[in-house]
Amino acid sequence: xxxxxxxxxxxxxxxxxxxxxxxxxxxxVNVHYGETHALKDVNVDILxxxxxxxxxxxxxxxxxxxxxxxxxxxxVASARVTGEILLDGEDIYDRRVDPVRLRAKVGMVFQKPNPxxxxxxxxxxxxxxxxxxxxxxxxxxxxxxxxxRKAALWNEVKDRLDAPGTGLSGGQQQRLCIARAIATSxxxxxxxxxxxxxxxxxxxxxxxxxxELRSQFSVVIVTHSMQQAARVSxxxxxxxxxxxxxxxxxxxxFTNPKDSRTESYITGRIG
Amino acid sequence: MTDLTQAPMTPANSILGGSAEMRxxxxxxxRFRLYGMVAISISLGVLAIMLWTIFADGVSAFRQAxxxxxxxxxxxxxxxxxxxxxxxxxxVTTIGYGKLIxxxxxxxxxxxxxxxxxxxxxxxxxxxxxxxxxxxxxxVLADPSLLxxxxxxxxxxxxxxxxxxKGRVTRETAERDNQISPAMLDLTDRLIEAGILSAxxxxxxxxxxxxxxxxxxxxxxxxxxxxxAYMMLLVALICVPIGxxxxxxxxxxxxxxxxxxxxxxxxxxxxxxxxxxxxxLGLAVFINFAxxxxxxxxxxxxxxxxxxxxxxxxxxxxxxxxxxPSIRGAALGVGASKMQTVFHHVLPLAMPGxxxxxxxxxxxxxxxxAPLLLIGMVxxxxxxxxxxxxxxxxxxxxLPVQVYAWASRSDPAFIERSSGAIIVLLAFxxxxxxxxxxxxxxxxxxx
Numbered sequence: 136x137x138x139x140x141x142x143x144x145x146x147x148x149x150x151x152x153x154x155x156x157x158x159x160x161x162x163x164v165n166v167h168y169g170e171t172h173a174l175k176d177v178n179v180d181i182l183x184x185x186x187x188x189x190x191x192x193x194x195x196x197x198x199x200x201x202x203x204x205x206x207x208x209x210x211v212a213s214a215r216v217t218g219e220i221l222l223d224g225e226d227i228y229d230r231r232v233d234p235v236r237l238r239a240k241v242g243m244v245f246q247k248p249n250p251x252x253x254x255x256x257x258x259x260x261x262x263x264x265x266x267x268x269x270x271x272x273x274x275x276x277x278x279x280x281x282x283x284r285k286a287a288l289w290n291e292v293k294d295r296l297d298a299p300g301t302g303l304s305g306g307q308q309q310r311l312c313i314a315r316a317i318a319t320s321x322x323x324x325x326x327x328x329x330x331x332x333x334x335x336x337x338x339x340x341x342x343x344x345x346x347e348l349r350s351q352f353s354v355v356i357v358t359h360s361m362q363q364a365a366r367v368s369x370x371x372x373x374x375x376x377x378x379x380x381x382x383x384x385x386x387x388x389f390t391n392p393k394d395s396r397t398e399s400y401i402t403g404r405i406g
Numbered sequence: 407m408t409d410l411t412q413a414p415m416t417p418a419n420s421i422l423g424g425s426a427e428m429r430x431x432x433x434x435x436x437r438f439r440l441y442g443m444v445a446i447s448i449s450l451g452v453l454a455i456m457l458w459t460i461f462a463d464g465v466s467a468f469r470q471a472x473x474x475x476x477x478x479x480x481x482x483x484x485x486x487x488x489x490x491x492x493x494x495x496x497x498v499t500t501i502g503y504g505k506l507i508x509x510x511x512x513x514x515x516x517x518x519x520x521x522x523x524x525x526x527x528x529x530x531x532x533x534x535x536x537x538x539x540x541x542x543x544x545x546v547l548a549d550p551s552l553l554x555x556x557x558x559x560x561x562x563x564x565x566x567x568x569x570x571x572k573g574r575v576t577r578e579t580a581e582r583d584n585q586i587s588p589a590m591l592d593l594t595d596r597l598i599e600a601g602i603l604s605a606x607x608x609x610x611x612x613x614x615x616x617x618x619x620x621x622x623x624x625x626x627x628x629x630x631x632x633x634x635a636y637m638m639l640l641v642a643l644i645c646v647p648i649g650x651x652x653x654x655x656x657x658x659x660x661x662x663x664x665x666x667x668x669x670x671x672x673x674x675x676x677x678x679x680x681x682x683x684x685x686x687l688g689l690a691v692f693i694n695f696a697x698x699x700x701x702x703x704x705x706x707x708x709x710x711x712x713x714x715x716x717x718x719x720x721x722x723x724x725x726x727x728x729x730x731p732s733i734r735g736a737a738l739g740v741g742a743s744k745m746q747t748v749f750h751h752v753l754p755l756a757m758p759g760x761x762x763x764x765x766x767x768x769x770x771x772x773x774x775x776a777p778l779l780l781i782g783m784v785x786x787x788x789x790x791x792x793x794x795x796x797x798x799x800x801x802x803x804x805l806p807v808q809v810y811a812w813a814s815r816s817d818p819a820f821i822e823r824s825s826g827a828i829i830v831l832l833a834f835x836x837x838x839x840x841x842x843x844x845x846x847x848x849x850x851x852x853x
Contacts, residue, residue, distance in 0.1 A: 210738060212662060239741035249732035251751060261750075262740040312736070319741055 158183040158323060158353045159204060164218035166199050166208065173199045175377045177218070181323070186345060186354040188368035188385065190361060192400065195374040197357045201325050204355065205241040206234040222323070239266050242316035242352075246328040248308035250300035250315070255292050258300040258311055259283060262319040278318060285351075286314035287344050306337025313344065317352070324348060326356040330363065342367050361401055365389050373397045460825050460832075467826025470608035470623065471568035472560040473534060473597070475514040477507060479546060481553045490550040503539035503546075504531070507561065520596050524589045533590060533597075535562035537617060537624035563603060565623040565819045567594055571605050574818060611826060615788050616808065622819035625812070627827055629787045633703050633802030634772060634834075636794060640707030641714055641771050646764050649718035653760075656719075657726045658748050677716035684713050685777030693781060700782035701801035703791065709781060714771045721763020725756040758849040765842035769835050775806040783807050805831045 159181040166174035174196040181187050189197035199208070206227060208214040220227050227237055239262070250258050259279045262268075269275040279296070283289040288310045292303070300311050309329060316324060326345070330338040345367050348354055358364050364371050365385060372382040373396075381388060381397045392398045424432070483506050487494045508531040515522055515530075522530060538561040546552050566586035569575035577588045597603035614626025660666045688709030692698050698705045729752050737747040753760075778784065784807050791800035803811070805827060812824040 205739070207735070207738065210734075235741050235743045237741075238739060243739035245732060245735055245739070247732055249730075249736040251733065251736060252755065261737075261742075265740075265742055265746055265750075315736075315740060 156183060157181060158223065160219075160221040161200075161203075162219045162221075164200065164203060164216065164220060166196070166203060166217075167215045168211070169213040173377055174203075177374075177379045179372060179379065179382060181353055181355055182370070183322075183353050184349055184351075185370060186349050186356060186368040188364035188371045189355065189357045189374060190359075190364050190371060190400075191374035191380075193359075196377045197372075197374040198327055200374070201327055201355060201357050204323065204325055205238050205243055207238075207243065209234055239319040240321050241323045241325060242319060242321035244309070244312050244316050244324065244326045244329045247332050248305055248312050250303070250308050250311050252299060252301050254297045255283075255300045255303070255311060256296040259314050259318050262315060266319055268319065282314040282318045283311075285317060285348065286310045287340065287347075288314055304337070306333050306340055309333060309337065309341055310344065313341070313348075317348070321352065324352045324354045326354065328357050328359060331359060338363070361389070373400060375400070460828050463821055464825025464827075464829045466572045467611055467822045467829075468608050469572075469605040470610065471563040471571045471603060471605050473511065473563050473603055474558065474560045475511060475602055476556050476558050477510040477542070478556050479552050479554065480506065484546060485550070485553055490553060492547055492550065495547060495550065498543075500539040500543055503543045504534075504536075507531075507534060507538055507542065514602070518600055518602070520593070520600055520602075522593060525593055529587065529590055530593075532585065533564055533567055533594070535564050535621060535623050537621045538562050560606070562623050565621065565817065567603070568605075568623050569819055570594055571598075571603075572822070574822070611823075612830070615790060616786060616803070616811075617788075618786070619815055619817060622815075622817050622823060625820070625823050627805065627808060627830055629790055630803045630805045630808035630827070631830070632791055632797075633706070633783065633787075634805045636703035636791065636798055636802065637707040637710060637804060638768055638772060639794070640703065640798065641711050642764070642768055644707065644711040645714045645718050645767065649715050649764070649767075650722050650760060652715075653719050653722035653726060654748060654753070657723050658752065659744065673716050673719055676712075677720060679713075680776075681713055681774055682776040682780065684709050685780030687712070688777055688781050699799050699801070701785050701787065701803075702799045703802050704798045705781050706778050706783050706802075706804060707798075709777045710771045710774050713774065713777070714767045717767040717770065718764050721767065722756070722760045725759025725763060726752060728759060729755045758846040761845045761849065762842045765838055765845070769838045769842075772834060772838070773806050773831065775804075775810055778804050778807050779810070784811055786811075805834070 157180040159179070161177055161179045161181075164174060164177040165172070177196075177200055179187075179200070189201065191197050202208045203216055203220060204222075204227075208216055216228060222237070222240065226232070251261065253261075256279055259282050260275055263275060263278050269278055280289060280293075283292065288307060291307060292298070292311075300308065303311060309332070313324075313329075329345075330341050333341065342363065345354055345356065356364075356367065368385045370383065371385045371388040373380045373388065373392075373394075375396050381392060381394045383393075388397060389401055392401065481488060483502055484498055485495050486498070508527070511534060512522070512527070512530060541561070542559070564585070566575050566580075566583065567590075570580075570586075570591055571594075575583070575586065575591075577591055580586045580588050580591055594603060610624070611626050612631065613628045614624060615629045616626070617624035656666065656669065688705060692705045692708050693700055698708075733751050733755065734747055737751045738744075742750065782801075783803050785801060785803070787801045787803050789800075791797035791802045809824050809827045809831065812820045812827060
């Protein structure tokens with residue numbers, strides 16, 4: 136059994152597992168798209184300064200759950216979300232919550248790089264501008280620079296901040312999108328398969344970046360690549376057919392899964 | 407091992423050489439291409455024929471026969487009281503001015519030694535447009551200091567003379583014409599030789615108001631162009647904001663339910679309603695019920711707006727729908743509100759499509775005729791409408807209606823005027839379409 140595990144060469148056990156407080160607590164989350172029951176009774180705790188990976192076969196509900204955390208499902212007319220998701224102890228589906236404020240605190244990076252067709256500078260500055268986070272141009276410049284630095288893009292674009300963001304390469308575009316997402320100083324960063332449209336080199340850069348971002352944000356990443364989950368995350372959740380099958384330390388999930396479905400998936404028998 | 411000495415034989419599954427099946431497929435493709443080329447050639451040919459007819463008939467409208475000779479504006483005739491008072495001078499009618507012009511013309515011919523043998527004084531005056539005295543009178547009344555001066559004037563020649571220069575009138579037709587005779591045409595030839603009669607560019611065709619059936623040489627498009635311009639201005643002001651706002655609401659904010667489905671179907675239906683129906687609606691609602699004045703650009707613009715609105719809404723919705731959803735997701739993801747997403751990101755990206763749709767909608771509105779006939783814009787309008795906003799309630803005509811009105815008049819001189827008006831209309835349409843293309847190029851951004 137151990138021999139069939141493709142992850143055994145990855146030193147997952149060595150990874151330091153923190154005992155941080157939960158940032159996001161989800162209890163009994165159900166999502167329906169019209170008649171379809173897409174997500175069934177999901178309970179997850181997302182810890183601060185931790186990378187949490189959601190893995191599972193296509194259509195298992197991992198992206199659906201991710202989109203619940205910043206209420207992007209609100210934009211889908213047929214979606215209905217029940218259950219409780221607490222961000223720092225506050226219910227994000229409370230009537231008094233403005234999703235616009237929530238999304239400033241929970242940033243999102245999408246599967247396909249989607250920079251605005253504006254300049255690199257404007258892409259990063261857009262969030263701080265609309266939320267009124269800066270008082271002067273100089274302050275805004277500083278925010279843009281620090282976000283581009285955090286996204287490991289500053290050295291590549293510092294001389295052409297006025298160039299269109301859409302003119303960058305795919306990997307640069309995705310890092311620009313990450314810079315844009317962290318410009319509103321979010322607490323949680325959601326990433327929906329951020330590397331699926333990138334080549335291996337760009338993927339490695341983004342993964343390295345994710346590991347650095349962990350020091351400041353809670354990162355939740357949906358990925359199809361189990362290797363990527365093993366490489367970047369500390370905790371992993373395995374979704375299957377709308378159920379959260381198993382959730383635990385990444386090392387434990389990949390080396391010693393408790394559920395037989397998890398084991399089948401990571402050894403490539405289902406999915 | 408392969409036997410290389412064996413004669414090369416094409417195996418059944420070789421990709422070299424075609425099978426009957428392949429030949430059939432290729433033939434079908436070639437036939438389809440041919441049909442396409444034939445269809446395009448036919449439409450291009452028809453377009454060429456249409457343009458050729460219009461230009462062959464209409465280009466001459468931009469030249470106009472004019473007689474140039476000095477006129478002494480004698481105060482004895484024009485200001486019998488001799489006090490240069492405008493009210494007193496106004497008592498001299500165009501008949502008085504007509505006589506003055508005729509006398510000056512005759513004097514000039516005598517002075518230049520041009521024989522008028524066999525031509526009566528009445529026929530001689532018949533070479534001059536009946537429009538000329540009125541023009542001269544207006545000029546003198548506006549500026550009495552012209553009295554007792556000698557003015558070198560280019561005045562309109564009669565329509566038949568103009569027709570002779572353009573080949574419309576010949577000696578054969580002149581035999582049967584009570585307005586012109588072969589002898590007068592001989593004199594016309596002598597006038598051309600003497601340089602008195604010429605056909606310069608006809609700026610009055612673009613600026614003058616319409617003229618009556620008897621004076622085709624004086625008819626111009628001034629009122630029609632003003633009327634059309636007023637209407638297009640109003641249509642743009644009414645349709646673009648309402649149409650774009652409606653599209654944004656329907657596309658981005660409205661819930662998708664039975665009601666919005668019904669609205670959507672009805673917008674498409676509205677675009678397909680025959681235009682004459684809108685004319686009846688306009689007559690009933692805007693003139694009979696709301697009491698707006700007939701023949702006014704305001705009513706015309708309101709009716710045409712009703713027709714243009716669906717076109718603009720459909721084009722704008724298509725442009726908004728073409729903005730990739732990932733841009734909306736990106737904006738919402740950084741915490742932009744719905745409104746900010748639409749106005750900061752969706753609208754700028756949809757702008758080229760919206761502008762193109764709006765301008766093409768306006769271009770089709772410019773050519774709209776039927777509803778304007780019903781609200782009385784086909785009337786004979788001799789006075790320019792005032793400047794907006796008051797002028798929007800003054801009677802006016804529109805370019806396509808003027809084409810229709812001239813085409814239905816009896817004097818053959820109006821055929822040229824009608825085609826000339828079509829050329830002006832086409833020129834406006836070309837300008838608008840080119841503007842649409844340029845704006846699209848300018849605002850187009852890749853994502």
